[in-house]
Structure formats: C-alpha cells, structure tokens
Amino acid sequence: xxxxxxxxxxxxxxxxxxxxxxxxxxxxxxxxxxxxxxxxxxxxxxxxxxxxxxxxxxxxxxxxxxxxxxxxxxxxxxxxxxxxxxxxxxxxxxxxxxxxxxxxxxxxxxxxxxxxxxxxxxxxxxxxxxxxxxxxxxxxxxxxxxxxxxxxxxxxxxxxxxxxxxxxxxxxxxxxxxxxxxxxxxxxxxxxxxxxxxxxxxxxxxxxxxxxxxxxxxxxxxxxxxxx
Numbered sequence: 001x002x003x004x005x006x007x008x009x010x011x012x013x014x015x016x017x018x019x020x021x022x023x024x025x026x027x028x029x030x031x032x033x034x035x036x037x038x039x040x041x042x043x044x045x046x047x048x049x050x051x052x053x054x055x056x057x058x059x060x061x062x063x064x065x066x067x068x069x070x071x072x073x074x075x076x077x078x079x080x081x082x083x084x085x086x087x088x089x090x091x092x093x094x095x096x097x098x099x100x101x102x103x104x105x106x107x108x109x110x111x112x113x114x115x116x117x118x119x120x121x122x123x124x125x126x127x128x129x130x131x132x133x134x135x136x137x138x139x140x141x142x143x144x145x146x147x148x149x150x151x152x153x154x155x156x157x158x159x160x161x162x163x164x165x166x167x168x169x170x171x172x173x174x175x176x177x178x179x180x181x182x183x184x185x186x187x188x189x190x191x192x193x194x195x196x197x198x199x200x201x202x203x204x205x206x207x208x209x210x211x212x213x214x215x216x217x218x219x220x221x222x223x224x225x226x227x228x
Contacts (some may be wrong), residue, residue, distance in 0.1 A: 069173050075131055077190075078123045080173060083140035085116040085123075088166055092154035094147045095159055105156055105207070106201070112163075115196070117187065126185065143169060157212055164204050167197040 071077050092109035095101055127133040144162035147155060173192035182190070208214050 015190070031062070063099055069169065069176070070178065071173060071176045074177060074186045075127075077173060077177040077180075077182065077186065078127050079133075080140075081170065081193075082120055082123050082127075084143075084166075084170055085120050085155050087142055087144060088163065088170075089113050089116050089120075089164065091144050091147055091159060091166075095155070098151060098155060100154060102207075102211070105159070108203070109159075112200075119193075122189070130183075153212075157208075160204050160208050160212075164201055164208070167201045167204075171197050171201075 069080055071080065089112065092112040095109035096106055096113070124134075143166050144159070147158055147162070150158055170193050174193040177186060177190050
C-alpha cells in the first residue's frame with residue numbers, strides 16, 4: 001500500500017509538471033501571434049535594413065537566382081526596388097549595345113530601360129519627399145551575374161533566363177507591399193509592376209521555348225545555365 005501511494009504521488013507530480021510546461025508553451029505561442037499581428041502605421045520606417053539575400057553569381061554563365069526579400073513597409077519596398085530596377089537597366093543596356101542580337105529582344109530591352117528608368121526617378125522622389133532620403137541605401141547583391149563577357153545566343157539566353165527570375169522577384173516584392181497598406185501612389189506602382197512584368201515574363205518564357213526549345217518549368221529554380 002505504501003509503495004502504491006508513493007507511486008501515485010510521484011505520478012501526480014509528473015502530471016503537474018507536464019501541465020505547467022504545456023501552459024507556458026501556450027502562453028509563449030500566443031505572445032508570438034499577438035506580436036506578429038501588430039499592425040504597422042502607414043509609411044512606418046524601422047531601423048534595421050531590408051533583408052535581401054542572394055548567393056554570389058559564379059564567374060561562368062551559371063547564375064544563382066535565389067532572391068529572398070522581406071518587406072516591412074513602403075520605405076523598404078522603395079529602397080529595395082530601386083537597385084533591383086537598376087540591375088535590370090544595366091543588364092538591358094548590354095543587350096542593346098551588342099551586335100547580332102535578336103531585334104525583338106533588343107526592343108524588349110529598350111522598353112525595360114525606358115520604363116524602369118522612369119520608375120526609379122519616381123521612387124527616388126518619393127524617398128526624398130516622404131522620408132528625407134536622397135537615394136536607396138540598401139545593400140544589393142546582383143541576381144543576373146555579369147553578362148558583359150557574353151555574346152550572341154549565349155548572351156540572349158543568359159539575359160532571358162536571368163530576366164525571368166529577376167521579374168519574378170519584382171512581382172513578389174510588389175505583392176508584398178500591397179499587403180502593407182502603402183500610400184495610393186505606391187499601390188498603383190505595385191499594381192503596374194505586377195501587370196507589366198507578368199506579361200513580360202510570359203513573353204520571355206515564350207521566346208525561351210520557341211528559339212531555344214527550353215521550358216522554364218524544367219529549369220532549376222536556383223540557377224540558369226546559358227547554352228553553348
């Protein structure tokens with residue numbers, strides 16, 4: 001009887017400890033949910049910089065395309081999108097400056113330069129007017145690698161594959177900022193980026209399939225290999 005009573009008391013103590021641990025776990029999880037769901041005020045600026053993580057591109061034509069961006073407010077969006085646009089412009093200028101490039105692709109690149117140059121100027125104006133910042137201070141690692149050493153079909157293919165992933169990154173950022181209740185001007189810019197760049201991705205994928213007989217769905221998501 002004494003042994004049975006002792007076992008019962010020990011079992012009761014164990015059950016109490018388990019209950020306390022479960023209760024503390026529930027409290028911690030609830031606290032996390034409340035913190036995560038706190039609304040942010042329009043245009044709120046946080047001290048930590050935007051997180052943009054990309055692997056370094058290889059020296060050859062294998063490109064590391066993973067691009068993870070975490071936006072917290074419209075300021076993050078503007079500061080991230082400016083260097084992102086600038087990379088698209090710089091890559092497109094390589095296409096327009098090279099001979100023996102498909103005329104359709106050159107026209108595409110010229111449109112990228114014109115549209116995104118205009119959008120950069122607008123975003124820089126907003127940063128200055130709304131946040132007293134002259135330009136984006138966000139550190140940015142290139143998504144598309146160095147295209148300057150490529151020529152002809154090799155350059156076209158690297159540009160097309162790179163721009164597909166690059167546009168998808170811009171579309172994702174635009175969708176994120178829509179959820180953050182930005183100013184109307186930023187909302188309209190995001191809508192335009194989603195609409196126009198989604199169409200451009202479809203066009204690039206069609207060219208990839210028609211000219212190079214490649215399906216973007218079969219490409220590795222973290223890299224694009226230029227054909228030789």
